[in-house]
Amino acid sequence: MVKAPYxxxxxxxxxxxxxxxxxxxxxxxxxxxxxxxxxLPKFAGLSRCGKSCRLRWMNxxxxxxxxxxxxxxxxxxxxxxHQELGNKWSKIAAKLPGRTDNEIKNHWHTHLKKRAKENQxxxxxxVHPSDISQCETISxxxxxxxxxVPANAPxxxxxxxxxxxxxxxxxxxxxxxxHHQAPPPPSGINQIAEDGVASSxxxxxxxxxxxxxxxxxxxxxxxxxxxxxxxxxxxxxxCVSYYDDDIDLFYQVM
DNA sequence: AAAATACTCAACCGCTTGGGT
DNA sequence: CACCCAAGCGGTTGAGTATTT
Numbered sequence: 001m002v003k004a005p006y007x008x009x010x011x012x013x014x015x016x017x018x019x020x021x022x023x024x025x026x027x028x029x030x031x032x033x034x035x036x037x038x039x040l041p042k043f044a045g046l047s048r049c050g051k052s053c054r055l056r057w058m059n060x061x062x063x064x065x066x067x068x069x070x071x072x073x074x075x076x077x078x079x080x081x082h083q084e085l086g087n088k089w090s091k092i093a094a095k096l097p098g099r100t101d102n103e104i105k106n107h108w109h110t111h112l113k114k115r116a117k118e119n120q121x122x123x124x125x126x127v128h129p130s131d132i133s134q135c136e137t138i139s140x141x142x143x144x145x146x147x148x149v150p151a152n153a154p155x156x157x158x159x160x161x162x163x164x165x166x167x168x169x170x171x172x173x174x175x176x177x178x179h180h181q182a183p184p185p186p187s188g189i190n191q192i193a194e195d196g197v198a199s200s201x202x203x204x205x206x207x208x209x210x211x212x213x214x215x216x217x218x219x220x221x222x223x224x225x226x227x228x229x230x231x232x233x234x235x236x237x238x239c240v241s242y243y244d245d246d247i248d249l250f251y252q253v254m
Numbered sequence: 255a256a257a258a259t260a261c262t263c264a265a266c267c268g269c270t271t272g273g274g275t
Numbered sequence: 276c277a278c279c280c281a282a283g284c285g286g287t288t289g290a291g292t293a294t295t296t
Contacts, residue, residue: 050282
């Protein structure tokens with residue numbers, strides 16, 4: 001279904017992701033966060049470009065990504081949002097917890113576009129001219145709602161594009177915290193059991209040697225160069241605290 | 255049963271945006 | 276103000292799978 005893996009002329013791997021790569025990326029991001037996507041693959045032991053890693057994480061590995069069939073409600077919501085927002089897939093995705101922009105975009109083109117067209121045709125037949133002005137009023141109200149976002153609202157990165165957007169973050173953190181009820185697994189990698197991508201068995205197997213075998217080379221690099229020094233200097237602390245201190249802060253705010 | 259066609263979706267590519275200097 | 280760079284976004288591609296002929 002996906003392009004077969006291959007290496008480009010720069011030695012960067014492209015195409016389908018292997019389970020091992022998924023595990024490496026997942027483990028790294030869950031441990032350290034994504035402090036810099038461009039540099040991340042080096043430290044995570046991946047021969048991918050940062051862009052590819054980011055995409056894989058956002059669309060597939062993120063713990064809060066909901067997979068599987070769309071419900072009727074989701075379909076209708078997407079159609080409605082698409083009427084309002086157009087092809088602003090990331091904005092639409094922000095209103096559908098657990099769904100990614102890429103997934104919604106695909107779903108739209110394969111399922112919903114046709115249906116929306118049919119709906120439009122049938123509604124055009126049904127809609128009485130006097131109804132149009134009402135629709136316009138509603139539409140204007142929606143616009144003004146959108147415009148009424150406070151000037152001091154968080155930046156675009158948080159509002160639109162954060163993997164922990166307001167609607168998804170609560171479930172994400174609650175999932176994390178629910179795991180904290182049980183004896184915490186080592187190194188804060190506690191999301192895998194719920195993740196359909198890798199079975200707990202395969203991950204246990206993987207995690208057993210994660211910090212030793214596959215990473216030996218990378219760990220050496222890791223220890224000798226940037227991350228630890230960055231950590232010591234506090235340069236990448238946001239992502240470390242992301243899973244520890246910031247969760248406490250998050251709960252305090254809640 | 256085989257070939258053709260349609261469907262699906264992960265991944266890539268190029269452009270835009272926004273922050274930093 | 277101009278430039279650079281990382282991140283994000285949306286369009287497109289391509290290959291596996293399902294369905295039809």
